[in-house]
Amino acid sequence: MRVLLTGGAGNIGRVTLDRLLAAGHDVTVLDAAPLPEGLGAASIVADLTQPACLDDLPEAPAAVVHLAAIPNPFVATWDRVLAVNMPATFNVLRYAAEKGVPRVVFGSSESASGWGIHGKFYRPDYLPIDEKHRDLPSEVYSYTKAFGDQLCAGFSREH
Numbered sequence: 001m002r003v004l005l006t007g008g009a010g011n012i013g014r015v016t017l018d019r020l021l022a023a024g025h026d027v028t029v030l031d032a033a034p035l036p037e038g039l040g041a042a043s044i045v046a047d048l049t050q051p052a053c054l055d056d057l058p059e060a061p062a063a064v065v066h067l068a069a070i071p072n073p074f075v076a077t078w079d080r081v082l083a084v085n086m087p088a089t090f091n092v093l094r095y096a097a098e099k100g101v102p103r104v105v106f107g108s109s110e111s112a113s114g115w116g117i118h119g120k121f122y123r124p125d126y127l128p129i130d131e132k133h134r135d136l137p138s139e140v141y142s143y144t145k146a147f148g149d150q151l152c153a154g155f156s157r158e159h
């Protein structure tokens with residue numbers, strides 16, 4: 001199927017790209033960084049905080065895998081983590097809803113659950129934690145991922 005992979009030039013994105021191509025999918029990578037040539041996927045260099053960048057896509061995909069983000073609170077200022085992660089996820093979901101894309105896979109984070117990068121008072125409701133555990137974000141990156149979880153839940157309900 002035709003898959004749009006955001007963040008496909010990044011660490012997890014490259015592994016995901018390999019898996020998607022190996023499974024026979026037709027992949028377009030949209031990333032702020034260029035994809036090295038010869039990997040077998042179309043590459044669009046764009047900034048997902050700008051919703052217009054999605055208008056130029058030639059055809060709606062059958063699925064979107066959304067991994068593009070600032071992946072932790074240590075590699076950018078907190079302002080930038082907020083300014084990238086939240087609008088990028090919103091823009092991807094709005095695009096998918098408008099185009100009728102039936103499936104979006106969102107790269108959230110264990111940090112949204114409170115695990116991983118966590119606050120001083122982190123205490124899970126139960127162990128082992130799993131995807132049903134409520135979000136307990138405690139710092140800027142995990143706030144953006146928990147926001148993404150909420151957006152996904154909302155868009156899933158509405159669309």
Ligand SMILES: NC(=O)c1ccc[n+]([C@@H]2O[C@H](COP(=O)([O-])OP(=O)(O)OC[C@H]3O[C@@H](n4cnc5c(N)ncnc54)[C@H](O)[C@@H]3O)[C@@H](O)[C@H]2O)c1
Pocket residue numbers: 006007008009010011012013030031032033046047048049066067068069070071072084088107108109110111
């Ligand atoms: N690495 C981890 O341990 C980990 C754990 C949990 C979740 N995640 C999530 O997985 C995803 C991928 O993480 P990663 O470790 O591969 O990070 P990475 O930094 O290697 O890859 C992220 C990619 O997103 C792109 N990107 C950033 N801002 C963008 C923008 N405005 N528009 C378009 N592209 C943009 C970057 O260019 C980069 O290629 C992220 O959403 C991250 O939050 C990562």
